[in-house]
Amino acid sequence: MATANLDSVLEGRRSQPSQLIEVLQDIQDLYGYVSEDAMEQVAGGLGIPLMEVYRVACFYKAFSLQPRGKNVITVCTGTACHVRGSDLLIDQVRGQLQIEPGETTRDGLFTFECVNCLGACALGPIVVHNDAYNPHVTPGKLRKMIDKAEEEGKKEAAYGKTGKA
Amino acid sequence: MARLEKPEDLENLRDSLREENRGFRLRIIIPNGTCCRASGSQAVIDAVKAEISKQGLEKEVFLHITGCHGFCQQEPNILFEPGNIAYCRVKPGDAKEIVEKTVGNGEVIERLLYVDPLTGERIRREGDIPFYKAQDRQLLTNNKLVDPLAIEDYIAIGGYGALAKVLEGMGPEEVIREIKASGLRGRGGAGFPTGRKWEEAREAPGDEKYVICNADEGDPGAYMDRCLLESNPHAILEGMMIGAWAAGAGMGYVYVRHEYPLAVQHTRNAVMQARALGLLGENILGSNFSFDIEIARGGGAFVCGESTALMASVEGKVGEPRPKDIHTVKEGLWNKPTVLNNVETWANVPSIILNGSDWFASKGTRGSKGTKIFALTGKIRNTGLVEVAMGTTIHDIVHNIGGASDGRAVKAIQTGGPSGGCLPASQFGLPVDFDSLYDAGSMMGSGGMVVMDEKTCMVDVAKYFLKFLQDESCGKCIPCRVGVSRMLEIVTDITEGRGTRAQIDLLKELAETIGQTALCGLGKTAPNPVLSTLRYFGDEYLAHVDEKRCPAGVCRPLIRYAIDPEKCNGCGVCVRSCPHEAISGQKKEVHAIDPEECRKCGICAAECKFDAIMVN
Numbered sequence: 001m002a003t004a005n006l007d008s009v010l011e012g013r014r015s016q017p018s019q020l021i022e023v024l025q026d027i028q029d030l031y032g033y034v035s036e037d038a039m040e041q042v043a044g045g046l047g048i049p050l051m052e053v054y055r056v057a058c059f060y061k062a063f064s065l066q067p068r069g070k071n072v073i074t075v076c077t078g079t080a081c082h083v084r085g086s087d088l089l090i091d092q093v094r095g096q097l098q099i100e101p102g103e104t105t106r107d108g109l110f111t112f113e114c115v116n117c118l119g120a121c122a123l124g125p126i127v128v129h130n131d132a133y134n135p136h137v138t139p140g141k142l143r144k145m146i147d148k149a150e151e152e153g154k155k156e157a158a159y160g161k162t163g164k165a
Numbered sequence: 166m167a168r169l170e171k172p173e174d175l176e177n178l179r180d181s182l183r184e185e186n187r188g189f190r191l192r193i194i195i196p197n198g199t200c201c202r203a204s205g206s207q208a209v210i211d212a213v214k215a216e217i218s219k220q221g222l223e224k225e226v227f228l229h230i231t232g233c234h235g236f237c238q239q240e241p242n243i244l245f246e247p248g249n250i251a252y253c254r255v256k257p258g259d260a261k262e263i264v265e266k267t268v269g270n271g272e273v274i275e276r277l278l279y280v281d282p283l284t285g286e287r288i289r290r291e292g293d294i295p296f297y298k299a300q301d302r303q304l305l306t307n308n309k310l311v312d313p314l315a316i317e318d319y320i321a322i323g324g325y326g327a328l329a330k331v332l333e334g335m336g337p338e339e340v341i342r343e344i345k346a347s348g349l350r351g352r353g354g355a356g357f358p359t360g361r362k363w364e365e366a367r368e369a370p371g372d373e374k375y376v377i378c379n380a381d382e383g384d385p386g387a388y389m390d391r392c393l394l395e396s397n398p399h400a401i402l403e404g405m406m407i408g409a410w411a412a413g414a415g416m417g418y419v420y421v422r423h424e425y426p427l428a429v430q431h432t433r434n435a436v437m438q439a440r441a442l443g444l445l446g447e448n449i450l451g452s453n454f455s456f457d458i459e460i461a462r463g464g465g466a467f468v469c470g471e472s473t474a475l476m477a478s479v480e481g482k483v484g485e486p487r488p489k490d491i492h493t494v495k496e497g498l499w500n501k502p503t504v505l506n507n508v509e510t511w512a513n514v515p516s517i518i519l520n521g522s523d524w525f526a527s528k529g530t531r532g533s534k535g536t537k538i539f540a541l542t543g544k545i546r547n548t549g550l551v552e553v554a555m556g557t558t559i560h561d562i563v564h565n566i567g568g569a570s571d572g573r574a575v576k577a578i579q580t581g582g583p584s585g586g587c588l589p590a591s592q593f594g595l596p597v598d599f600d601s602l603y604d605a606g607s608m609m610g611s612g613g614m615v616v617m618d619e620k621t622c623m624v625d626v627a628k629y630f631l632k633f634l635q636d637e638s639c640g641k642c643i644p645c646r647v648g649v650s651r652m653l654e655i656v657t658d659i660t661e662g663r664g665t666r667a668q669i670d671l672l673k674e675l676a677e678t679i680g681q682t683a684l685c686g687l688g689k690t691a692p693n694p695v696l697s698t699l700r701y702f703g704d705e706y707l708a709h710v711d712e713k714r715c716p717a718g719v720c721r722p723l724i725r726y727a728i729d730p731e732k733c734n735g736c737g738v739c740v741r742s743c744p745h746e747a748i749s750g751q752k753k754e755v756h757a758i759d760p761e762e763c764r765k766c767g768i769c770a771a772e773c774k775f776d777a778i779m780v781n
Contacts, residue, residue: 017481018479018480018481019481020481020482021461021462021464021478021481022461022462022481024464025423025462025464055483056464056481056482056483059464059466059483059484059639060463060464060465060466060484061464061465061466062423062462062463062464062465063464077385078385078386079385079386079542079543079579079582079613079615079629079630080385080386080540080542080543080548080615081385082385082629083543083544083615083617083621083626084543084544085767085771087766087767088766088767088768088771091744091764091766091768092744092766092768094744095744095745095764095766096744115424115465116383116385116465116467116633116636116637117383117384117385117386117387117388117424118199118424119199119382119387119388119391119424119425120199120200120203120237120388121385121386121387121388121540121542121548121613121615122200122237122238122388122540122541122542122548122549122550123200123203123204123237123548124542126203133199133200133202133203134203135200135203135204138771138772139742139744139768139771139772140738140742140772143742143744
């Protein structure tokens, strides 16, 4: 498991309960989610009950307790994006990928998320594909973005198979 | 650079940095903030850089990568100083021509200049662009002078001079007097007098005290603080240092939301640079003042913008507010006296110390001094960050700076985020300050301004904020946790054609009760979006309730999409774009929407180039 060794994250923060959120942030950045195993190690490392670690991990939106897909599609639903049609973008993803916000496609290729505001309001509606911010997105642009990522994902999967053989 | 042991060291460093900068004949400024990057600024920077080195101009011209200047709509842009020539919407492919003509020969490339949409005239100087011309940029103006990753740039423009002034000869009481006299009030929205806050923390018993910078800008539609932290982080750190000196704090935290990765990165870098120069740490500039700053990243919870919830979060806990019968200036972070100010408030401090309280108080209104930054977004022509003196009217901001709406009439403006409200165009004569907007049923808030036009349904806007608040309620108190959910159910009924007049009365009653009984400020103000839309746009609610009609054509159960056979030319775009496969039709023949399959998402209407999708 990728989260087997958290020493580097816990380094210099052991027995400091106030570092909990920072530690979870680093784990989220490193592995894309916070696993049960990771939470146990954090609880031990910082000297906090596991229950409290779980509570904090559930409270803050920054933490995902499930592994996320290869492509994370994040639709900003801030006010400025909303009045410029971010609802259409949510429908586009729903219709195209058949998943709801917070879910990941079965093939693990896509995770669909919504965020309250990314602070790039002047360029709304905004969609973030992994780390790339896309301004003034329309449903059509989003459809092509997803199509392209899907194609690349399939190509890679096929290449991976032949590569192994 | 060596550690600065005394104020003279800082002055000497400043002089030598200024001398270095004189070696260049031209400064090419390219902003590279989050929004600039989203528009492709990094590729433009790479192209210009490559071209400069290809043409061997590295020693003559200085490529200055800065934070965002504010006119996000026109990014990526390039500014040339001296000359103040501004190019808009530059593409990497323009780099060769720019370096050859403008950098090499001083020739202006007409096609890259800003075009005034009203007159069609091309404008050469950035300062002459109406968007900038009508502003009073005191804080934002520094964004184009500093590379946010270079403390040298900040020092060169006079940075940390206010800190030196304070440490050399201003006692904490004198600093507090100066801030009080300036009339500075908290820019986070509540508008509490900053000097008084510092004084109360100073007077609170105890040796261990804290200062915090609230950069958890949770209001959707606002990004002033992101821009300030990203573009000029040292100004905020310097403000915090001065506040810590005044309040007697030894430790500070910048609580910044993780959704702003660039702001986190730039602030971290700034703290490390300040430490390396001895501007943070023990005995700063040889004085007896010792102070350090740490960064705490927020976890994406709106409630953490509330002071007590924020402090719980810095402590590594769940961000739930507590009753504020004991103020945080007495018992805040770890139950110690704590000064919490917003990013923009801290950013204002150094210039007040350097220029004096009279200078600051000369701008603004009787109760609200200085300038304020607003994020102007939504259905408006010029979107971006706007800084104006307090008391400027909404009309001036929306029309003179924002250039009004592109086509449709502006109907309303939303200010103050989920705690604020919507004001109709008839109220645009109001001056924007802490008090006037509150009296009108909204609030200035931290500075988000979302413009709405006739295609925006105000009941839908109220529903949007209720949904936001329901999602973000921490769940600690019942009025907010349960009350907001009940309000959302009622408004949902209204937008879906099941609403009754009696429900509108119930909505008002609920709103009043929540306002009086919720635990924290966010809960108490949660009903504001509903109350203000009911007050000014009651007719829209009635149209939904009595006629089962959404005048703006937004609420899905009350509308129906159809294709106008006169306008449809059978191009097939809607057929391909419908994610629910509800549209059919052969090429070059009129298409049709299957009402059974249509989920009324409106994607076809957004994609159709011929305006052939009708909303009934």
